[in-house]
Amino acid sequence: MDQIKTGKFIASLRKEQGFTQAELAEKLGITDRAVSKWETGKCLPDAAIMVELCEILGISVNELLTGEKIAMDNYKEIAEKNLAESIRLENEKNQKLTKTENFIGWSGVVVSLIMIMCGIFVAEVSPIVAMILISAGGAIVLITTIYATLLECDNGYYECQNCKHRYVPTRKAVILAVHVGSDRVMKCPECGQKGWHKKVMTK
Numbered sequence: 001m002d003q004i005k006t007g008k009f010i011a012s013l014r015k016e017q018g019f020t021q022a023e024l025a026e027k028l029g030i031t032d033r034a035v036s037k038w039e040t041g042k043c044l045p046d047a048a049i050m051v052e053l054c055e056i057l058g059i060s061v062n063e064l065l066t067g068e069k070i071a072m073d074n075y076k077e078i079a080e081k082n083l084a085e086s087i088r089l090e091n092e093k094n095q096k097l098t099k100t101e102n103f104i105g106w107s108g109v110v111v112s113l114i115m116i117m118c119g120i121f122v123a124e125v126s127p128i129v130a131m132i133l134i135s136a137g138g139a140i141v142l143i144t145t146i147y148a149t150l151l152e153c154d155n156g157y158y159e160c161q162n163c164k165h166r167y168v169p170t171r172k173a174v175i176l177a178v179h180v181g182s183d184r185v186m187k188c189p190e191c192g193q194k195g196w197h198k199k200v201m202t203k
């Protein structure tokens with residue numbers, strides 16, 4: 001599979017249908033950032049959204065993954081190949097994401113702890129150096145937390161426990177939300193209720 005080819009294919013079909021990226025995103029209940037990422041070949045649409053996207057674009061999932069319209073006689077063979085390949089890609093993506101998130105989170109914590117400890121250690125000798133070290137340590141915690149949060153926001157969905165609606169929240173909503181692990185208190189765009197929303201990888 002060629003993500004760039006698929007991306008260009010999505011863009012050309014979307015334009016054929018006369019939609020902007022934002023309009024297509026709205027139809028699918030996702031952000032226009034996601035559409036832009038598909039079209040530039042940075043990632044493929046999630047499996048769950050693919051069917052809906054293909055319906056809107058008037059193509060089959062097989063054609064979406066291949067990045068072009070497919071003639072009927074070699075349809076099945078290409079479909080099998082695409083299926084196997086997309087399962088492999090999806091697994092890889094989930095693993096990579098968890099690894100990256102953990103790496104950023106833990107290295108941020110370790111580096112800032114070291115800086116803060118050095119800060120405390122030199123406090124008596126040089127209060128200014130101590131202050132710089134401690135505030136830089138604090139800033140690193142903040143930056144890595146925000147970065148890991150944004151990474152999480154861009155992948156997967158949140159599920160409202162009240163109505164089971166799954167959606168992609170705005171970055172602002174995710175950063176400002178109270179959270180425990182990856183569960184966050186947010187307002188559901190479907191039923192309007194505020195509550196703990198669970199992180200899910202598929203729609």
Ligand SMILES: [Zn+2]
Pocket residue numbers: 160161162163164165188189190191192193
């Ligand atoms: Zn809801």
